[in-house]
Amino acid sequence: MGGSHHSGLKLAEVGERGFVESIIKKLRSLGVEAGDDAAFIEVAGVKLALACDTLVWRTDIPPGMESLDVGRKAAVSCISDLAAKGARPLALLASLALPASMDVEEALKLVEGVGVGAAEYGAELLGGDTNEATEVVLSVAGLGLLEHPSIKRSGARPGDYIAATGPFGLTGAALHMALKGLKPSSEELQAKLWMALTKPRARLKEGLALASSRAASASIDSSDGLALSLHQLAEASGVGLRIDHVPVAEEAEAYAEELGLDPLSLALYGGEEYELIVAVPREKWGVATAAVEAVGGRLIKMGVATPTRGVELHVGGAPRELPRRGWEHFKPQA
Amino acid sequence: MGGSHHSGLKLAEVGERGFVESIIKKLRSLGVEAGDDAAFIEVAGVKLALACDTLVWRTDIPPGMESLDVGRKAAVSCISDLAAKGARPLALLASLALPASMDVEEALKLVEGVGVGAAEYGAELLGGDTNEATEVVLSVAGLGLLEHPSIKRSGARPGDYIAATGPFGLTGAALHMALKGLKPSSEELQAKLWMALTKPRARLKEGLALASSRAASASIDSSDGLALSLHQLAEASGVGLRIDHVPVAEEAEAYAEELGLDPLSLALYGGEEYELIVAVPREKWGVATAAVEAVGGRLIKMGVATPTRGVELHVGGAPRELPRRGWEHFKPQA
Incomplete structure (x- = not known):
């Protein structure tokens, strides 16, 4: 892991919010307005919203929850960010980091769950990425359309x-x-x-x-x-x-x-x-x-x-x- | 972790490609054409490409690499997927799963690196998400504009x-x-x-x-x-x-x-x-x-x-x- 040779402030000391505030400050210094549920971008006159949300199984998922529901919840969580901005969800991508020891069937259920969650809200799971990791990390990115001014x-x-x-x-x-x-x-x-x-x-x-x-x-x-x-x-x-x-x-x-x-x-x-x-x-x-x-x-x-x-x-x-x-x-x- | 109570085929047995093929098959059964470097979507007449790419520090990063370069590489890797399709990168989102013991400074360098990589190719890092995990997992999602037919x-x-x-x-x-x-x-x-x-x-x-x-x-x-x-x-x-x-x-x-x-x-x-x-x-x-x-x-x-x-x-x-x-x-x- 990076930074093990450093001895400055740790994330545990500043917490997620302290860290996120630093990130927002950094992005603001680059002229980017960050820190909302979703990010906004206008492309060729079309107003879009982008959001992403990550689930880490070990810390975010209660014992006994089914893989399909975990995937679905990751999708719902991303869609909720778009919903809060008044953006219509169009497409999701799912990035999976998974242990090699995981059941293929369970891993596929995670993906299926993202697809199920997307479909419930009229969006499509269009693709993604897979990686090996020691624990399950499921990141869902979403694209939404703003048909009206966004609600910030x-x-x-x-x-x-x-x-x-x-x-x-x-x-x-x-x-x-x-x-x-x-x-x-x-x-x-x-x-x-x-x-x-x-x-x-x-x-x-x-x-x-x-x-x-x-x-x-x-x-x-x-x-x-x-x-x-x-x-x-x-x-x-x-x-x-x-x-x-x-x-x-x-x-x-x-x-x-x-x-x-x-x-x-x-x-x-x-x-x-x-x-x-x-x-x-x-x-x-x-x-x-x-x-x-x-x-x-x-x-x-x-x-x-x-x-x-x-x-x-x-x-x-x-x-x-x-x-x-x-x-x-x-x-x-x- | 999910699936520990199952005893079917493991990811280690089918490998990433076997798993990805199953995912692609599942998405095809839902009518989604998957399995390219990026996904394609047309929104109000505007043709867009979406890609995501994840780095897991432990397996993907050689010892001695700087955090800023790790973040930048994650951005470049996502942008390369868009480039291969002839899509102009517009916006990136970064989702970070990080250990609580990580240096704040190093963690911020990861984010800065994604921003640096984005800027080199004319895109903007617009936002993201942070989570706690046992190892560093950095997922970058990108939105690109197709000004010409995509190259599949x-x-x-x-x-x-x-x-x-x-x-x-x-x-x-x-x-x-x-x-x-x-x-x-x-x-x-x-x-x-x-x-x-x-x-x-x-x-x-x-x-x-x-x-x-x-x-x-x-x-x-x-x-x-x-x-x-x-x-x-x-x-x-x-x-x-x-x-x-x-x-x-x-x-x-x-x-x-x-x-x-x-x-x-x-x-x-x-x-x-x-x-x-x-x-x-x-x-x-x-x-x-x-x-x-x-x-x-x-x-x-x-x-x-x-x-x-x-x-x-x-x-x-x-x-x-x-x-x-x-x-x-x-x-x-x-």
């Missing part, structure tokens, strides 16, 4: 409503269940949580409807966790957020009650959820909700953007600052 | 000349030198070989000139090694090849002589070289060479496509079948 992270303005396309906490509960090897008393609850974790869906219809309506001023997907995504949207937009309502999924509430957990924490810090968090100017709220409802989705109001920085939680008890915390690679998790 | 692997016809954009064997010699820890007597030779390995260049000018001239019937980059690339071009086109001349780089000849190696083997099985191997209909040979020479490149005639399958080597001694062999992941190397 940076567009929220004070006064805009902040809303989500669904409730949170299902995957937080499911991860708790999977990693602790627990079985909640209700089999139905167990199945629902496992489904949320292993068969996530991207909010593509909602993302496209919002782009088409031009009613959203900013958008981010919640794959890094609700709390962190709120912070990221606020920071990119240069605003603060006042959150008055955190929508918690019914099943997450039930699981939290049974296991004696805090449902709010499950919702705020779960991660790997693919809801969209959007900002909508007040005067466009009706247009935005109508557009999303017309495609069978919904917008749940969570709060409002403010002129002062930071994310304030006004939920149950005294208002407090929402910790900027979520899943982060490299750093030992709290 | 499958277009060679019997009678077409087979040519290369440069000689071979430099990286074969350099890898031998690096992996055995040898120093040839001439420092200049040593430096040239090391340069070829660590600072490769993609034949973009040549690829674009050939696409613009419309004089090439097929093209492939030689990153898997000359011998294998010849076989792949022949198979994709449904032709055979008769190779009368294998251009060996002067420095590879010198290294082979000093170390008592076969220069032809270095040229045929070296791999990680980014020359283009192209097929050119006889009547277009003048147009093709003029187009490539106009951008400062050259086409070296190697042989001719034939109606019978297989690649025959008519070089030094009796004609013989060229073994279908090159770098292959998963399988123990010969």
Whole structure:
């Protein structure tokens, strides 16, 4: 491995976010606007979005998850990034780094899963690359078409409503269940949580409807966790957020009650959820909700953007600052 | 890791090519034409090419190579795939899987290297993704624009000349030198070989000139090694090849002589070289060479496509079948 002869700061010390901030700074110094869910490029008058997302089996995949679902989730995760920008996914590429000891059948299921995920959202898996590695690393790159102006992270303005396309906490509960090897008393609850974790869906219809309506001023997907995504949207937009309502999924509430957990924490810090968090100017709220409802989705109001920085939680008890915390690679998790 | 509970065929048994053939078959069953250097897609009348290429540091990078060069090579490798199809590289994304113990500075150099490689060929590094893994896996995805019809692997016809954009064997010699820890007597030779390995260049000018001239019937980059690339071009086109001349780089000849190696083997099985191997209909040979020479490149005639399958080597001694062999992941190397 490179750098073993160096003795500077390690990734473990700065964490993924510190590292990503350095990368964004470097790209900005080269004139590239980075740090959104996807990158944007205009080619011969056609507006495109590019995104990539990588799964490392050992750290990202709970025990018991099927290869096909792993491949599908890698596709969904990339498509969610395009969806958040209002881009229609067209094509995916899959790059696989795999151990030589892996079953051919399982490896093919990974690829098939990417294809299945792509097809669900109208995209095609067009090709890829294979390599040998000590662990399974599956990287999916996606190309999307912007038929309307893209929705960036940076567009929220004070006064805009902040809303989500669904409730949170299902995957937080499911991860708790999977990693602790627990079985909640209700089999139905167990199945629902496992489904949320292993068969996530991207909010593509909602993302496209919002782009088409031009009613959203900013958008981010919640794959890094609700709390962190709120912070990221606020920071990119240069605003603060006042959150008055955190929508918690019914099943997450039930699981939290049974296991004696805090449902709010499950919702705020779960991660790997693919809801969209959007900002909508007040005067466009009706247009935005109508557009999303017309495609069978919904917008749940969570709060409002403010002129002062930071994310304030006004939920149950005294208002407090929402910790900027979520899943982060490299750093030992709290 | 997935599949540990299965007991079917392992990747080590079928090798990378067997696995890739299964993937291609699966994609074909879904109506996707896969198995070229890049994938093709038309969006709103604009023709695009997509490619991705992954480096696994432990297996793909010789000891002593700088992080910046590793990042750059990953970019060049992806750009070479686009170049072989006559696509102009526009944008790259870099997905990094890195150990937490890695130096931040080294990790940033990897990213910077991708940016440097992109910029050399007129493309931009637009974004990416970071993840934690036990080893360094760097995946680069690229978007290219096809201003002319793409040059596929499958277009060679019997009678077409087979040519290369440069000689071979430099990286074969350099890898031998690096992996055995040898120093040839001439420092200049040593430096040239090391340069070829660590600072490769993609034949973009040549690829674009050939696409613009419309004089090439097929093209492939030689990153898997000359011998294998010849076989792949022949198979994709449904032709055979008769190779009368294998251009060996002067420095590879010198290294082979000093170390008592076969220069032809270095040229045929070296791999990680980014020359283009192209097929050119006889009547277009003048147009093709003029187009490539106009951008400062050259086409070296190697042989001719034939109606019978297989690649025959008519070089030094009796004609013989060229073994279908090159770098292959998963399988123990010969």
